[in-house]
Amino acid sequence: MRYIIIGAGAIGGTIGGRLYESGHQVVLVARGSQYQALHEQGLALTTPDLGTRVLPVPVAQGPQGVELAPEDVLVLAVKTQDTEAALVAWADRPVAGGGTAGERLPLVIAQNGVENERLALRRFARVYGMCVLLPASYLAAGSITAPCTPYTGMLTLGHYPPRAEADGTLRAIGEDLVKAGFLAPLAPDVMYWKYGKLVTNLVTTVEALCGTGGDPAAQRVAREAVAEADRVLDAAGIARADAAEMADMRTGKVEKPPVSGAATGGSSWQSLARGTGSIEADHLNGEMVLLGRLHGVPVPVNEALQRLANASARERRAPGSLTGEELAAAVGLV
Incomplete structure (x- = not known):
């Protein structure tokens, strides 16, 4: 082939x-x-x-x-x-x-x-x-x-x-x-795994907006984005791999070694770093927004992350342009 x-x-x-x-x-x-x-x-x-x-x-x-x-x-x-x-x-x-x-x-x-x-x-x-x-x-x-x-x-x-x-x-x-x-x-059923991966990808939007430093306020935003996803996927009746299953897939098999200096982020972070003008948020956080509207489950954090990520890409802002506190305020977690 x-x-x-x-x-x-x-x-x-x-x-x-x-x-x-x-x-x-x-x-x-x-x-x-x-x-x-x-x-x-x-x-x-x-x-x-x-x-x-x-x-x-x-x-x-x-x-x-x-x-x-x-x-x-x-x-x-x-x-x-x-x-x-x-x-x-x-x-x-x-x-x-x-x-x-x-x-x-x-x-x-x-x-x-x-x-x-x-x-x-x-x-x-x-x-x-x-x-x-x-x-x-x-x-x-x-x-x-x-x-x-x-x-x-x-x-x-x-x-x-x-x-x-x-x-x-x-x-x-x-x-x-x-x-x-x-x-x-x-x-x-490969989509069982792809929905599990989708939930983990919601965090990459936070990383793109706040950087890879592990700011506690940014981590709080990430946790709430994932919690919203769990609620909306449960309401939609969509089975997916959970966090433990996703971690088990990687552990001992696909391991990133420690790096010195500034860490490179995931795909959304890289889109902002390259200044591409677009980002995947409409199909990551936006998928939760779509399902939330279909099934009557509020997902305000994912809505805000989708909006902020698109604005950052459109205006070609560098990754990590927001502090964790600024992001938490922007998504309503204050």
């Missing part, structure tokens, strides 16, 4: 780079300065086991730069706010031998949140979910750091919609990921 990684940021770049150096065919799809750096210099990937190396992974600017074949696997790794545009761009691309990508090719959703699978199923017949536990940073074009050990990440895979038995394609993808240094368990 050849892996077409749509979105070569921290997650897509790490998955694609690891697959490439383990002997698999890979094409990274990037844009702007990231495409330019990958095209001219290759992918500088840093991991604890091998240090930094530059990988000459093939790169394309978009679907027009890739001639699709029946054995290709598409891996969607863009931020959720860019999902719809990516699906439109790729679904109708022709595949050698007849048909389109949407009709014939498997699409793996390697993204945060729970909306992407539903969006994809409108245009792709073969959709697979992936719960990504893969701390990685992408702050400079062409350079990605994946600091965890002994495994680079935990990539739980499953059919969407759920299916009790994994098909041959899903099993083959899992085997390839294991050879590339990941844990890749197959789950009968």
Whole structure:
């Protein structure tokens, strides 16, 4: 199989780079300065086991730069706010031998949140979910750091919609990921894990707004955002992995070593650090807002976090621009 990684940021770049150096065919799809750096210099990937190396992974600017074949696997790794545009761009691309990508090719959703699978199923017949536990940073074009050990990440895979038995394609993808240094368990209901991950992702918005220093007031905001999520998910009847299950997935398997100096935050923190102008809050905290409105459960902290995160991205504020006390006041926890 050849892996077409749509979105070569921290997650897509790490998955694609690891697959490439383990002997698999890979094409990274990037844009702007990231495409330019990958095209001219290759992918500088840093991991604890091998240090930094530059990988000459093939790169394309978009679907027009890739001639699709029946054995290709598409891996969607863009931020959720860019999902719809990516699906439109790729679904109708022709595949050698007849048909389109949407009709014939498997699409793996390697993204945060729970909306992407539903969006994809409108245009792709073969959709697979992936719960990504893969701390990685992408702050400079062409350079990605994946600091965890002994495994680079935990990539739980499953059919969407759920299916009790994994098909041959899903099993083959899992085997390839294991050879590339990941844990890749197959789950009968991958969304159980993705909803669990969604709850943990709510905290990344607080981190983006207040920084990674562990301010007590910011931690209080994070706890209340998670408490709101638990109430609304219970009201919606949505089963998900709890905090202990999510922690158990990582412990002893996907561990970040201690770092000296300023810590790099998660994906939302990195979006602000790079000044991208957008952030995933509409599909993280905003998912809780949506469910809260559907089921009559107030979620004022998540509403405020969504609003503040979008304003910070739009105005290109640096991560950590608010103190914990300022954030607590802004979300009504005073």
